[in-house]
Amino acid sequence: MKKRLATFLATAAIAGSLIGGSSSAVRAQLGIPQSCAGCDLRGNDLHGRDLREVAWVGVDLSGVNLRNANFSGAKLAGVDFRDADLRGADLRDAKLAGCDLRGAKFDGAQLGGIKLAGVNLSGSFLTGLSDLQAHALLSNCAGCNLRNVDLHGKNLQDIHVAGSNFSDSNLSGANLRGASLLADNFSRVNLQNADLSGVAFCGHETNWNDGNYTVGTRIFCTNLRGADLRGADLRGALLCDQAGRSGSPGQSNCTPLDAATLRDVAHANLTGAKGP
Numbered sequence: 001m002k003k004r005l006a007t008f009l010a011t012a013a014i015a016g017s018l019i020g021g022s023s024s025a026v027r028a029q030l031g032i033p034q035s036c037a038g039c040d041l042r043g044n045d046l047h048g049r050d051l052r053e054v055a056w057v058g059v060d061l062s063g064v065n066l067r068n069a070n071f072s073g074a075k076l077a078g079v080d081f082r083d084a085d086l087r088g089a090d091l092r093d094a095k096l097a098g099c100d101l102r103g104a105k106f107d108g109a110q111l112g113g114i115k116l117a118g119v120n121l122s123g124s125f126l127t128g129l130s131d132l133q134a135h136a137l138l139s140n141c142a143g144c145n146l147r148n149v150d151l152h153g154k155n156l157q158d159i160h161v162a163g164s165n166f167s168d169s170n171l172s173g174a175n176l177r178g179a180s181l182l183a184d185n186f187s188r189v190n191l192q193n194a195d196l197s198g199v200a201f202c203g204h205e206t207n208w209n210d211g212n213y214t215v216g217t218r219i220f221c222t223n224l225r226g227a228d229l230r231g232a233d234l235r236g237a238l239l240c241d242q243a244g245r246s247g248s249p250g251q252s253n254c255t256p257l258d259a260a261t262l263r264d265v266a267h268a269n270l271t272g273a274k275g276p
Contacts, residue, residue, distance in 0.1 A: 047085075062100075072110075111136035122147040122165075131155040152190070172228075181222045182240065189224075193231040197275075201266055202239040202257055221266035229268060235275030237262070 032049065033039060037057040047067040051074060058078040068088040076096045083103040093113040100120045107128045114136060122145045126134055134154045138144075144164040153173045158180075165185040172192040180200045202221040219239065239261065240254040257276055262268040 106133065106137070109133065114140070116141045116144055118143045118145075120145040121149060124149050126151055126154075129154075135159065180240075183220060183222065185223045186227050187223050188226040190228050191232045192228050195233050196229075196237065197233045198236040198238065199234075200238045200240045200254060202261055204239070204241045219261065219265055221261065223267065224262070224269075225267035227268065229270060230272035231274070233274045234262070234270070237276045 032046070032051070033054075033056075035055045036059055038059070039056070040060045041064060042060050042062055043064075045065045046061075046069055047065045049066075049069045051069055051071050053073040053075075054071070055075045056077070056079055058080075059076075060080045061084050062080045062082040063084060065085050066089050067085050068090075069086070070090045071094050072090045072092045074091075074094045076094065076099055078098045079096070079100075081099055081101045081104045085105050086109050087105050088108040089106075090110045091114050092110050095115045095117075096119050097117045098119065099116075102120055102123055104124070105128075106126070111133050116137070119141075124146075126137075127150050129137065131154055134151060135156055138146075138156060138159045138161055141159070141161040141164055144161060146161075146164055146166045146169060148168045149166070150170045151174055152170045154171075155175045156171075156179060157175050158178045159176070160180045161184055162180065163183050166189050167185050167187045168189065170190045171194055172190045173194060174191075175195045176199055177195045178198045179196075182200055182203045201224075202219055205218050205220055237257040238254040239257040259270060259276055262276070263270060
Protein backbone atom coordinates (compact mmCIF):
# COMPACT_ATOMS: atom_id res chain seq x y z
CA MET A 1 0.00 0.00 0.00
CA LYS A 2 2.80 2.41 0.95
CA LYS A 3 4.65 1.58 -2.25
CA ARG A 4 1.57 2.27 -4.38
CA LEU A 5 0.98 5.54 -2.52
CA ALA A 6 4.58 6.60 -3.10
CA THR A 7 4.26 5.81 -6.82
CA PHE A 8 1.02 7.77 -7.03
CA LEU A 9 2.55 10.79 -5.29
CA ALA A 10 5.60 10.71 -7.56
CA THR A 11 3.40 10.56 -10.64
CA ALA A 12 1.29 13.42 -9.31
CA ALA A 13 4.41 15.50 -8.69
CA ILE A 14 5.60 14.99 -12.28
CA ALA A 15 2.15 15.89 -13.63
CA GLY A 16 2.08 18.95 -11.41
CA SER A 17 5.43 20.13 -12.71
CA LEU A 18 4.20 19.77 -16.27
CA ILE A 19 0.98 21.63 -15.60
CA GLY A 20 2.56 24.33 -13.50
CA GLY A 21 5.64 24.85 -15.66
CA SER A 22 5.99 27.26 -18.54
CA SER A 23 4.65 26.18 -21.91
CA SER A 24 8.20 26.04 -23.33
CA ALA A 25 9.34 23.84 -20.44
CA VAL A 26 6.39 21.54 -20.97
CA ARG A 27 7.16 21.30 -24.67
CA ALA A 28 10.80 20.51 -23.90
CA GLN A 29 9.80 17.63 -21.63
CA LEU A 30 7.50 16.34 -24.37
CA GLY A 31 10.30 16.51 -26.93
CA ILE A 32 8.74 19.40 -28.87
CA PRO A 33 11.27 22.17 -29.65
CA GLN A 34 10.45 25.84 -29.21
CA SER A 35 12.83 26.71 -32.04
CA CYS A 36 13.74 24.28 -34.75
CA ALA A 37 15.27 24.24 -38.24
CA GLY A 38 14.76 21.23 -40.47
CA CYS A 39 13.15 18.99 -37.84
CA ASP A 40 11.23 15.96 -39.10
CA LEU A 41 8.10 15.54 -37.00
CA ARG A 42 6.29 13.18 -39.34
CA GLY A 43 4.54 10.33 -37.61
CA ASN A 44 3.97 12.35 -34.43
CA ASP A 45 0.55 12.86 -32.92
CA LEU A 46 0.50 16.51 -31.91
CA HIS A 47 -3.23 16.98 -31.56
CA GLY A 48 -4.17 19.41 -28.81
CA ARG A 49 -0.53 20.38 -28.17
CA ASP A 50 0.43 23.82 -26.92
CA LEU A 51 2.64 25.17 -29.72
CA ARG A 52 2.12 28.84 -29.05
CA GLU A 53 4.80 31.16 -30.46
CA VAL A 54 7.06 28.38 -31.72
CA ALA A 55 9.63 29.49 -34.29
CA TRP A 56 10.04 26.70 -36.82
CA VAL A 57 11.92 26.74 -40.13
CA GLY A 58 11.72 23.92 -42.66
CA VAL A 59 9.94 21.56 -40.26
CA ASP A 60 8.22 18.54 -41.84
CA LEU A 61 4.67 18.17 -40.50
CA SER A 62 3.23 16.46 -43.56
CA GLY A 63 0.33 14.21 -42.65
CA VAL A 64 0.64 15.01 -38.94
CA ASN A 65 -2.40 15.06 -36.65
CA LEU A 66 -2.56 18.67 -35.41
CA ARG A 67 -6.23 18.77 -34.52
CA ASN A 68 -6.96 21.44 -31.90
CA ALA A 69 -3.25 22.28 -31.60
CA ASN A 70 -2.46 25.83 -30.50
CA PHE A 71 -0.19 27.61 -32.99
CA SER A 72 -1.29 31.12 -32.00
CA GLY A 73 1.47 33.69 -32.54
CA ALA A 74 3.75 31.10 -34.15
CA LYS A 75 6.38 32.04 -36.75
CA LEU A 76 6.54 29.30 -39.37
CA ALA A 77 8.81 29.48 -42.42
CA GLY A 78 9.06 26.78 -45.06
CA VAL A 79 7.04 24.36 -42.93
CA ASP A 80 5.54 21.37 -44.78
CA PHE A 81 1.87 21.04 -43.76
CA ARG A 82 0.84 18.89 -46.74
CA ASP A 83 -2.20 16.75 -45.84
CA ALA A 84 -1.86 17.75 -42.18
CA ASP A 85 -4.99 17.72 -40.03
CA LEU A 86 -5.42 21.27 -38.68
CA ARG A 87 -9.11 20.96 -37.91
CA GLY A 88 -9.96 23.03 -34.86
CA ALA A 89 -6.37 24.31 -34.58
CA ASP A 90 -5.70 27.82 -33.25
CA LEU A 91 -3.64 29.77 -35.82
CA ARG A 92 -4.62 33.23 -34.68
CA ASP A 93 -1.92 35.85 -35.32
CA ALA A 94 0.44 33.20 -36.71
CA LYS A 95 2.83 34.17 -39.51
CA LEU A 96 3.39 31.64 -42.27
CA ALA A 97 6.00 32.26 -44.97
CA GLY A 98 6.77 29.83 -47.78
CA CYS A 99 4.77 27.04 -46.15
CA ASP A 100 3.20 24.18 -48.13
CA LEU A 101 -0.47 23.83 -47.12
CA ARG A 102 -1.69 21.67 -49.98
CA GLY A 103 -4.29 19.19 -48.84
CA ALA A 104 -4.30 20.49 -45.26
CA LYS A 105 -7.67 20.39 -43.48
CA PHE A 106 -8.74 23.66 -41.84
CA ASP A 107 -12.35 22.96 -40.88
CA GLY A 108 -13.14 24.68 -37.59
CA ALA A 109 -9.68 26.28 -37.33
CA GLN A 110 -9.31 29.71 -35.71
CA LEU A 111 -7.62 31.91 -38.30
CA GLY A 112 -8.12 35.50 -37.14
CA GLY A 113 -5.07 37.69 -37.73
CA ILE A 114 -3.14 35.03 -39.63
CA LYS A 115 -0.64 36.40 -42.17
CA LEU A 116 0.44 34.42 -45.23
CA ALA A 117 3.37 35.13 -47.54
CA GLY A 118 4.33 32.87 -50.41
CA VAL A 119 2.33 29.90 -49.10
CA ASN A 120 1.12 27.11 -51.38
CA LEU A 121 -2.61 26.33 -51.18
CA SER A 122 -2.95 25.20 -54.79
CA GLY A 123 -5.62 22.60 -55.45
CA SER A 124 -7.11 23.03 -51.98
CA PHE A 125 -10.83 22.40 -51.57
CA LEU A 126 -11.73 25.30 -49.27
CA THR A 127 -15.51 25.16 -49.54
CA GLY A 128 -15.58 23.34 -46.19
CA LEU A 129 -14.49 26.56 -44.51
CA SER A 130 -17.07 28.99 -43.22
CA ASP A 131 -17.15 32.44 -44.83
CA LEU A 132 -15.51 33.83 -41.70
CA GLN A 133 -12.65 31.30 -41.88
CA ALA A 134 -12.09 31.72 -45.61
CA HIS A 135 -12.04 35.50 -45.19
CA ALA A 136 -9.57 35.31 -42.31
CA LEU A 137 -7.30 32.93 -44.24
CA LEU A 138 -7.06 35.26 -47.24
CA SER A 139 -7.33 38.68 -45.60
CA ASN A 140 -3.57 39.19 -45.66
CA CYS A 141 -2.04 37.01 -48.34
CA ALA A 142 0.98 38.14 -50.37
CA GLY A 143 2.47 36.11 -53.19
CA CYS A 144 0.28 33.11 -52.37
CA ASN A 145 -0.22 30.17 -54.71
CA LEU A 146 -3.99 29.67 -54.90
CA ARG A 147 -4.18 27.95 -58.26
CA ASN A 148 -7.17 25.71 -58.84
CA VAL A 149 -8.82 26.37 -55.46
CA ASP A 150 -12.55 26.21 -54.93
CA LEU A 151 -13.95 29.31 -53.21
CA HIS A 152 -17.26 29.57 -55.00
CA GLY A 153 -19.90 31.56 -53.15
CA LYS A 154 -17.53 32.66 -50.37
CA ASN A 155 -17.72 36.10 -48.78
CA LEU A 156 -14.23 37.52 -49.33
CA GLN A 157 -15.15 41.18 -49.14
CA ASP A 158 -12.18 43.56 -48.70
CA ILE A 159 -9.46 40.88 -48.79
CA HIS A 160 -5.92 41.95 -49.75
CA VAL A 161 -4.05 39.36 -51.81
CA ALA A 162 -1.35 41.26 -53.68
CA GLY A 163 0.79 39.31 -56.12
CA SER A 164 -1.11 36.04 -55.63
CA ASN A 165 -1.99 33.41 -58.22
CA PHE A 166 -5.64 32.33 -58.48
CA SER A 167 -5.42 30.94 -62.02
CA ASP A 168 -7.93 28.20 -62.95
CA SER A 169 -9.83 28.64 -59.66
CA ASN A 170 -13.57 28.73 -59.03
CA LEU A 171 -14.84 31.96 -57.47
CA SER A 172 -18.24 31.93 -59.10
CA GLY A 173 -20.79 33.82 -57.03
CA ALA A 174 -18.11 34.94 -54.56
CA ASN A 175 -18.32 38.33 -52.85
CA LEU A 176 -15.06 40.20 -53.53
CA ARG A 177 -16.54 43.67 -53.08
CA GLY A 178 -13.88 46.25 -52.21
CA ALA A 179 -11.02 43.75 -52.43
CA SER A 180 -7.48 44.72 -53.42
CA LEU A 181 -6.37 42.39 -56.22
CA LEU A 182 -3.49 44.42 -57.61
CA ALA A 183 -0.95 42.42 -59.63
CA ASP A 184 -2.79 39.13 -59.01
CA ASN A 185 -3.18 36.41 -61.60
CA PHE A 186 -6.86 35.63 -62.23
CA SER A 187 -6.34 34.02 -65.63
CA ARG A 188 -9.03 31.47 -66.54
CA VAL A 189 -10.81 31.98 -63.20
CA ASN A 190 -14.53 31.30 -63.03
CA LEU A 191 -15.96 34.63 -61.83
CA GLN A 192 -19.50 34.14 -63.09
CA ASN A 193 -21.97 36.24 -61.08
CA ALA A 194 -19.24 37.31 -58.65
CA ASP A 195 -19.56 40.66 -56.89
CA LEU A 196 -16.46 42.59 -58.01
CA SER A 197 -17.84 46.05 -57.33
CA GLY A 198 -15.31 48.51 -55.98
CA VAL A 199 -12.41 46.09 -56.53
CA ALA A 200 -8.94 47.59 -57.09
CA PHE A 201 -7.85 45.85 -60.28
CA CYS A 202 -5.24 48.28 -61.59
CA GLY A 203 -2.59 50.63 -60.26
CA HIS A 204 -0.21 53.39 -61.27
CA GLU A 205 3.48 52.58 -60.95
CA THR A 206 5.56 55.77 -60.91
CA ASN A 207 9.28 55.79 -61.61
CA TRP A 208 8.90 52.39 -63.25
CA ASN A 209 12.26 50.76 -63.87
CA ASP A 210 12.63 48.17 -66.63
CA GLY A 211 15.80 46.79 -65.05
CA ASN A 212 18.22 49.21 -66.64
CA TYR A 213 16.84 52.69 -66.23
CA THR A 214 13.76 54.59 -65.14
CA VAL A 215 11.18 54.63 -67.89
CA GLY A 216 8.36 56.63 -66.30
CA THR A 217 4.83 55.80 -65.23
CA ARG A 218 2.84 52.76 -66.26
CA ILE A 219 -0.46 51.09 -65.39
CA PHE A 220 -0.40 47.50 -64.17
CA CYS A 221 -3.49 45.33 -63.65
CA THR A 222 -4.71 42.00 -62.38
CA ASN A 223 -4.38 39.43 -65.15
CA LEU A 224 -7.95 38.59 -66.20
CA ARG A 225 -7.03 36.85 -69.45
CA GLY A 226 -9.49 34.03 -70.10
CA ALA A 227 -11.50 34.73 -66.92
CA ASP A 228 -15.24 34.08 -67.17
CA LEU A 229 -16.89 37.36 -66.14
CA ARG A 230 -20.42 36.65 -67.31
CA GLY A 231 -22.85 38.15 -64.84
CA ALA A 232 -20.03 39.58 -62.71
CA ASP A 233 -20.59 43.04 -61.23
CA LEU A 234 -17.61 45.26 -62.05
CA ARG A 235 -19.27 48.56 -61.31
CA GLY A 236 -17.09 50.94 -59.34
CA ALA A 237 -13.86 49.07 -60.17
CA LEU A 238 -10.80 51.11 -59.21
CA LEU A 239 -7.40 52.20 -60.44
CA CYS A 240 -5.14 53.10 -57.50
CA ASP A 241 -1.79 54.75 -57.03
CA GLN A 242 1.18 52.95 -55.45
CA ALA A 243 -0.16 53.43 -51.92
CA GLY A 244 -2.85 50.93 -52.81
CA ARG A 245 -0.28 48.19 -53.40
CA SER A 246 0.76 47.87 -49.76
CA GLY A 247 -2.65 48.07 -48.17
CA SER A 248 -6.31 48.16 -48.89
CA PRO A 249 -6.93 51.07 -51.23
CA GLY A 250 -9.00 53.98 -50.08
CA GLN A 251 -11.00 56.45 -52.08
CA SER A 252 -8.32 59.09 -51.50
CA ASN A 253 -5.76 57.32 -53.71
CA CYS A 254 -8.05 55.58 -56.21
CA THR A 255 -10.05 56.67 -59.24
CA PRO A 256 -12.76 54.90 -61.26
CA LEU A 257 -11.43 52.31 -63.70
CA ASP A 258 -12.65 52.42 -67.29
CA ALA A 259 -13.63 49.43 -69.41
CA ALA A 260 -10.93 50.14 -72.00
CA THR A 261 -8.15 49.70 -69.41
CA LEU A 262 -9.67 46.44 -68.22
CA ARG A 263 -9.77 45.18 -71.79
CA ASP A 264 -6.36 46.46 -72.90
CA VAL A 265 -4.23 46.05 -69.78
CA ALA A 266 -6.04 43.40 -67.72
CA HIS A 267 -6.97 41.50 -70.92
CA ALA A 268 -10.53 41.06 -69.61
CA ASN A 269 -13.36 39.74 -71.75
CA LEU A 270 -16.24 41.88 -70.50
CA THR A 271 -18.93 40.07 -72.48
CA GLY A 272 -21.93 39.65 -70.20
CA ALA A 273 -20.35 41.58 -67.31
CA LYS A 274 -22.00 44.51 -65.52
CA GLY A 275 -20.03 47.73 -65.83
CA PRO A 276 -17.71 49.37 -65.21
